[in-house]
Amino acid sequence: MKNIPEIEIENLSITFKIYEKGLIQKNIKTISNLCLKAYKGEILAVVGSSGSGKSLLAHAIMGILPKNATVTGSIKYKGSELTEKRIHNLRGKEICIIPQSVSYLDPLMKVGSQVMIKNNKSCFEKMRNAFKRYDLCENAEKLYPFQYSGGMARRALISTVEQTEPSVIIADEPTPGLDKQMAYKTMKYFRDFADKGKAVIIITHDIDIAVQYADKVSVFYGGTTLETTKAENFIKGEKYLCHPYTKALYNALPQNGFKPVEGFQPSPYDVFEGCIYYDRCDIRCEKCKENIPIYNFPDGSGFVRCINGY
Amino acid sequence: MAIECKNITFGYSKDNILFKNISFSVDYGERVGIVAKSGFGKSTLAKIIAGYEKPLSGEIIVDGKPITKKGYNPVQLIYQHPEKAINPMWKMEKVLLEENVLNDYIINSLGIKKEWLKRYPTELSGGELQRFSVARALCENTKFIIADEITTMVDPITQSQIWHFLIEECQKRNMGMIIVTHNMYLAEKICTRIINLEDMALE
Ligand SMILES: Nc1ncnc2c1ncn2[C@@H]1O[C@H](COP(=O)(O)OP(=O)(O)OP(=O)(O)O)[C@@H](O)[C@H]1O
Ligand SMILES: Nc1ncnc2c1ncn2[C@@H]1O[C@H](COP(=O)(O)OP(=O)(O)OP(=O)(O)O)[C@@H](O)[C@H]1O
Ligand code: SF4
Ligand SMILES: [Mg+2]
Ligand SMILES: [Mg+2]
Numbered sequence: 001m002k003n004i005p006e007i008e009i010e011n012l013s014i015t016f017k018i019y020e021k022g023l024i025q026k027n028i029k030t031i032s033n034l035c036l037k038a039y040k041g042e043i044l045a046v047v048g049s050s051g052s053g054k055s056l057l058a059h060a061i062m063g064i065l066p067k068n069a070t071v072t073g074s075i076k077y078k079g080s081e082l083t084e085k086r087i088h089n090l091r092g093k094e095i096c097i098i099p100q101s102v103s104y105l106d107p108l109m110k111v112g113s114q115v116m117i118k119n120n121k122s123c124f125e126k127m128r129n130a131f132k133r134y135d136l137c138e139n140a141e142k143l144y145p146f147q148y149s150g151g152m153a154r155r156a157l158i159s160t161v162e163q164t165e166p167s168v169i170i171a172d173e174p175t176p177g178l179d180k181q182m183a184y185k186t187m188k189y190f191r192d193f194a195d196k197g198k199a200v201i202i203i204t205h206d207i208d209i210a211v212q213y214a215d216k217v218s219v220f221y222g223g224t225t226l227e228t229t230k231a232e233n234f235i236k237g238e239k240y241l242c243h244p245y246t247k248a249l250y251n252a253l254p255q256n257g258f259k260p261v262e263g264f265q266p267s268p269y270d271v272f273e274g275c276i277y278y279d280r281c282d283i284r285c286e287k288c289k290e291n292i293p294i295y296n297f298p299d300g301s302g303f304v305r306c307i308n309g310y
Numbered sequence: 311m312a313i314e315c316k317n318i319t320f321g322y323s324k325d326n327i328l329f330k331n332i333s334f335s336v337d338y339g340e341r342v343g344i345v346a347k348s349g350f351g352k353s354t355l356a357k358i359i360a361g362y363e364k365p366l367s368g369e370i371i372v373d374g375k376p377i378t379k380k381g382y383n384p385v386q387l388i389y390q391h392p393e394k395a396i397n398p399m400w401k402m403e404k405v406l407l408e409e410n411v412l413n414d415y416i417i418n419s420l421g422i423k424k425e426w427l428k429r430y431p432t433e434l435s436g437g438e439l440q441r442f443s444v445a446r447a448l449c450e451n452t453k454f455i456i457a458d459e460i461t462t463m464v465d466p467i468t469q470s471q472i473w474h475f476l477i478e479e480c481q482k483r484n485m486g487m488i489i490v491t492h493n494m495y496l497a498e499k500i501c502t503r504i505i506n507l508e509d510m511a512l513e
Contacts, residue, residue, distance in 0.1 A: 020428065050437025050464045100436055100463075101393045135348075147322070150390040150459065151348030151492075173436070176462030177390060179348055179492045205465050252466035254495035260470040264421035 004079040005037040006168050006199035007061065012036075012073035014056055014065065014223075028268040031056055031223040034073070038168070043190055043200040045210040045231060047249065048220030049265045054203045055100055058170045062097050063087035077168075092117065096161045100172035100203070102153040105145040111156050112141025117163045130159035133189070134182065150177045158186055169193060170201045175209060187213040208253060211235055216302065219246045222265050222276040228302035242304040245277045275306070283308065312338045312486055313359065313385070313454055318368035320354060328354060329511050331368070336454070341480065341487040343501035345494070346508045352490045353390055355507070356456045359488065360387035372454075385454040386447035390490075392439040392463070396431045402442055403427040409446040416445050419475045421468070437464035444472060448479065455480070456488045461496075473500050 014031040031053040038044045046054050059065045061075055063084055075082045077095070087095070106114050112131070116123040131141060134155035145153060158174050169190065175183040183206060190200045191213045204210045211217060211234040219227045226243045233240035234250065241247050251259045263280045266272065274289040275281065281288070287307050295309040296302075304310055314335040321327040328351040336342045346352055357363040359370055361377040370377050372385065389395035396405055406412045406427070417424075420441045431439055440463050447455055455476070461469040477500065480487055491497050497504055 048465060050468050051435040055435060102391050103393045149349045149351075149353060153391075155348075173463065177348070177459050177492065180494075182348065205463065205469075207466065249466055252470045254466075254470075254493065254499045258470050258473075258499045260474050261467050264423075267423050267425060269425060 003040065005039050005076075006078060007036070007038040007201065008074075008076040008079075009034060009036040009057075009061075010074045010076075012057070012060065012071070012075065014053070014060060015070045015072075016066075017068045017070070026269075029223065030268050031060075034224050036218055036225065036228075038199045038201050040167075040197050040199050041194055042216065043194050043202060043214040043231075045207075045214035045217045046201060046203045046220060047205065047207050047210070047217055048226075048245075049222065050205075051265060052220035053223045054220055055172055058097060058172050058201070058203060061087075061170060062091055062095065064091075093164055094166050095168045095170070096164065096166040098157050098161055098169070098171040098174050102145075102150070102157065105148075105153060105156065107145050109144070110142055111145060111148065115156060115159050115163070123163055126162050127159065130162040131156075133185065134159060151179070151182070154178060155182065158189075166198070168199045168201070170203075172203045173205065174202065175204060175206045180209070183209050207234065207249065208255065219243065219249065221245050223268065224276065225305070226277065227304045227306075229297075229304075230301050242308075242310045243277075243306050244281045244283060244308075248280075277306075312336060312373060313488075314371040315355075315359060316369050316371060318355070318358060318365045318370070320351065320358060320363070320365045322354075324366065327366075329507065332507065332510060333368075334505055334510070336486045336488055338453070338484045338486050339481070341477070341489060341500060341502045343497040343504035344488060344490045345492070345497065345504060345506050348492075350507060352507065353458050356387055356458045356488070356490060360385045360456055362387070382449065382451045384451055385456065386449070386452045387456045388443050388447050388458060388460045390459045390462075392443045393431065393436070395443055396439065398431050400430070401427070402429055402431070402434070405431075405442055406446055409449050411446055411449050416448055420445055420472065437468060440464060441472070444476070452483075452485060454486045454488070456490075458490045459492070462493075469496075 012031055012034040013029060015027050015029045018026050018028060020026055060071055112127060115127050136155055154177055161169050174186055194200045202210055211231040214231040217229055217231050218225050227246045238247050238250050241250060248261050251257045261280055275292050278284050278288050292305050292307060294303050294305050297310060316333055318332040319330045344352055358365050422441050426434055461472055489501055
């Protein structure tokens with residue numbers, strides 16, 4: 001038996017209450033029946049469709065969803081339920097997030113001082129070390145966010161996790177707009193962090209870079225996980241990936257053919273039975289319109305949600 | 311030559327010059343990739359070419375004439391971070407109406423869903439929002455598009471869809487494109503030519 005996951009998510013669903021045209025209330029389910037486990041010593045990469053719920057998942061763990069969102073299912077940290085009160089105490093200390101949007105930087109504060117969580121020597125040194133690692137010079141500490149380039153803002157956001165000693169880092173797209181070298185440096189930092197017995201969840205579209213450092217990859221589409229597999233399978237090649245969507249994602253990378261797929265991810269308004277990837281799948285059949293079972297891989301490394309199994 | 315950058319020199323202050331004497335031109339139908347390290351000044355140059363920032367010296371010539379502030383800008387810039395480029399107080403519908411591109415063909419090709427039009431920017435995912443910035447650049451009068459890292463926030467399939475669509479539009483309307491990216495694999499797939507600004511600055 002493996003040890004208890006640092007973060008364990010079971011049957012998570014997130015529903016938004018939206019008011020349309022006057023007072024007609026609609027419930028839209030953006031995440032449904034999602035399961036995920038992040039272990040000590042491991043990097044889990046979360047990849048997949050834009051709008052599939054990756055950031056919402058991160059916000060649900062951190063307890064920072066908007067008020068009109070309802071969460072059901074379970075989120076556990078070190079084996080016990082992560083209640084609102086508990087996350088309130090752990091947020092920014094034991095569990096840290098690197099947000100996706102650069103607008104999380106306060107436009108009215110100098111970047112160096114807003115990265116520091118407390119105004120003391122130790123926080124200052126941590127900030128300066130992190131800035132150095134990411135090629136932000138001392139002068140950059142004194143600039144305001146509007147004076148930063150896109151990549152510099154991203155690097156400042158990444159630096160924030162070095163302020164405390166968390167046991168879990170959730171990084172929501174830490175590498176877009178970074179050059180290869182800087183992206184590798186960032187991933188290397190997460191690798192070292194995980195190797196110290198911590199857990200890392202990296203949400204990313206830079207699949208080619210992430211799989212070189214991650215242990216597992218979870219593939220999201222339409223608010224759920226279609227496959228979780230070993231990261232090395234993305235390096236070995238398409239035939240080691242099981243789900244037709246995972247394969248399509250692989251083949252859409254510019255270096256693997258740049259192949260688009262017709263159609264778009266379904267909207268949460270569309271009521272679905274059967275496979276959520278049905279209308280875009282090359283190998284769909286009648287049976288795919290029924291309930292899709294989950295096949296667990298025999299070695300326990302992951303699962304796939306497709307009637308063709310593995 | 312449709313867009314000419316002539317000896318562009320720029321710095322946010324006079325004693326801190328970012329780049330000197332950048333010159334190149336982009337013709338209709340071309341898709342020119344621009345690469346250089348983070349912080350070099352690619353986004354700044356993009357703003358200068360679109361006329362939002364004045365160079366210290368040098369000029370931008372479009373179809374033989376210096377760019378002006380008057381009327382619709384034929385050079386449309388799609389920003390690196392959509393969350394900073396879209397008014398947070400506006401519903402998405404208004405964002406598209408402002409540029410007069412609430413057009414079914416563009417909306418459908420980019421996979422923009424009708425229900426998103428009623429939402430505010432913070433109620434969309436990063437990749438969903440970026441599709442709106444692409445759409446709003448595609449007004450009928452657009453002749454040039456400057457794409458500043460526009461698909462770093464979307465998944466590879468959506469990235470491929472957006473680029474296939476944009477390239478087809480560019481060819482159909484004979485537009486020119488300037489493409490800023492750090493992804494060399496992507497640049498090689500979508501650009502007709504690639505310029506490294508760091509090399510140019512050394513010359
Ligand atoms: N406040 C909200 N109200 C209604 N729907 C929302 C809200 N916030 C997000 N959504 C919807 O939930 C879905 C998931 O959004 P999320 O931001 O988690 O996507 P994502 O997987 O992070 O995508 P990306 O890769 O583009 O960042 C999207 O379709 C989005 O439109
Ligand atoms: N409004 C501003 N005022 C002062 N300095 C600025 C301003 N905007 C950018 N800078 C500085 O100008 C330099 C170039 O910024 P720019 O955003 O053009 O870089 P970039 O090449 O696009 O980088 P990236 O790849 O990180 O997006 C940076 O050093 C940045 O700190
Ligand atoms: S269940 Fe059917 S439609 Fe869905 S991915 Fe598998 S083969 Fe395709
Ligand atoms: Mg996101
Ligand atoms: Mg930039």
